[in-house]
Amino acid sequence: MxxxxxxxxxxxxxxxxxxxxxxxxxxxxxxxxxxxxxxxxxxxxxxxxxxxxxxxxxxxxxxxxxxxxxxxxxxxxxxxxxxxxxxxxxxxxxxxxxxxxxxxxxxxxxxxxxxxxxxxxxxxxxxxxxxxxxxxxxxxxxxxxxxxxxxxxxxxxxxxxxxxxxxxxxxxxxxxxxxxxxxxxxxxxxxxLADPPAAQALAWLQAQGVQGAEVLLAATGGQPLRALEMSRMGVDAAVWTSLPRAVGRGQASGFQGWPLPRSIDALQRLCHDLLCTAAGAAPRYFPAASLPRVTDIGPLLQWQRSLSRVARHEEHPWSEGLLLEALVHEARAAMSPPPDDRGPARPAFATLAS
Ligand SMILES: [Zn+2]
CATH class of the missing domain: 3.40.50.300 (P-loop containing nucleotide triphosphate hydrolases)
Structure with a gap:
């Protein structure tokens, strides 16, 4: 260009x-x-x-x-x-x-x-x-x-x-x-070179025919060329918002056809957002409603460290498929409540408010 x-x-x-x-x-x-x-x-x-x-x-x-x-x-x-x-x-x-x-x-x-x-x-x-x-x-x-x-x-x-x-x-x-x-x-x-203003980036993405541009722009932290690349990879707003729960269930199939660095990057963004919401802050990359509620920060921090380790290595000794499965498995563990928490749901604020 x-x-x-x-x-x-x-x-x-x-x-x-x-x-x-x-x-x-x-x-x-x-x-x-x-x-x-x-x-x-x-x-x-x-x-x-x-x-x-x-x-x-x-x-x-x-x-x-x-x-x-x-x-x-x-x-x-x-x-x-x-x-x-x-x-x-x-x-x-x-x-x-x-x-x-x-x-x-x-x-x-x-x-x-x-x-x-x-x-x-x-x-x-x-x-x-x-x-x-x-x-x-x-x-x-x-x-x-x-x-x-x-x-x-x-x-x-x-x-x-x-x-x-x-x-x-x-x-x-x-x-x-x-x-x-x-x-x-x-x-x-x-x-x-600063990231472009959101309104300009959104207008440009829409002119390129990108559907769900707002979600994809947020997904990339405001980087329109990345959002366009995602859209061309077949990742639309629905695919992106379905990732957190699929990963929480241990399913890696949502990443099918993605280059490995992109999958690792998406997992890092998910981990970042779960840490934010666990600390009571707003998520940055995923819509809040798409994120499962995780309260235990310890396993999330451990998962974050292991993602950074993997992201630093250019070449991986494992096959990409195996590595991704292992990462999603770890994500699932970090996103699951500990065993003694798994009983009937305790009253939450939503219940009290209704
Ligand atoms: Zn000239």
């Missing part, structure tokens, strides 16, 4: 931050803090397109035109002065070649695509950015997300961030810059 021939921004809420960033930007290396589900990659790419657009003066603060030759090259992922560095898996999915002139080696096809940004790719980008640009504007590296740089790759990048070659620009994104090396953060000008 880039600025197309009609000149429209890929996401309407990027307009203001784009103009502001173009006006305020001083450093040659930027670090944009923002969520992928709110369009942080689209924002970084639009910035790159603005720097490379040839219909405006280089110093002008303006969004890219969308129809000059440079814009068209960016749209077709063929601009010789733009390098987009993503984890291999995302790079293949979104169709950003690593370099314009070097074909992909066949080796990658046989191996499972990496979810990390590989050191070889970073070295290739560092080497690429020192060469003269082809079209006279700038050479731009977009790196998303910087959390997926390992220590070695981050170290390799430090010198380039500190002293970028003339005409070079780098944009790094991170949902959580605190997870990056301090030396990496300190070499970049930091920009914050």
């Amino acid at each position: 880039l600025v197309g021939p009609d000149g429209e921004l890929p996401l309407p809420w990027l307009a203001e931050p784009l103009v502001e960033t173009l006006a305020r930007q001083r450093a040659h290396a930027l670090l944009v803090k923002g969520a992928p589900g709110s369009g942080v990659l689209e924002f970084a790419l639009t910035l790159a397109q603005a720097w490379l657009c040839e219909s405006v003066q280089p110093s002008t603060v303006r969004r890219p035109c969308g129809h000059c030759e440079a814009c068209r090259l960016v749209q077709s992922h063929m601009h010789p002065d733009l390098l987009v560095l993503l984890p291999e898996e995302a790079r293949r999915e979104l169709g950003w070649p690593l370099t314009i002139d070097k074909p992909e080696s066949g080796e990658g096809e046989r191996k499972k695509a990496s979810r990390q940004i590989r050191i070889d790719d970073v070295r290739c980008a560092i080497d690429w950015i020192t060469k003269t640009n082809s079209r006279g504007r700038a050479k731009v590296v977009v790196l998303h997300p910087a959390e997926l740089l390992n220590l070695q790759s981050a170290n390799a990048l430090l010198k380039t961030l500190e002293e970028p070659p003339a005409g070079a620009r780098l944009v790094l994104t991170a949902a959580d810059p605190a997870r990056l090396m301090p030396t990496l953060r300190s070499r970049c000008q930091q920009i914050v």
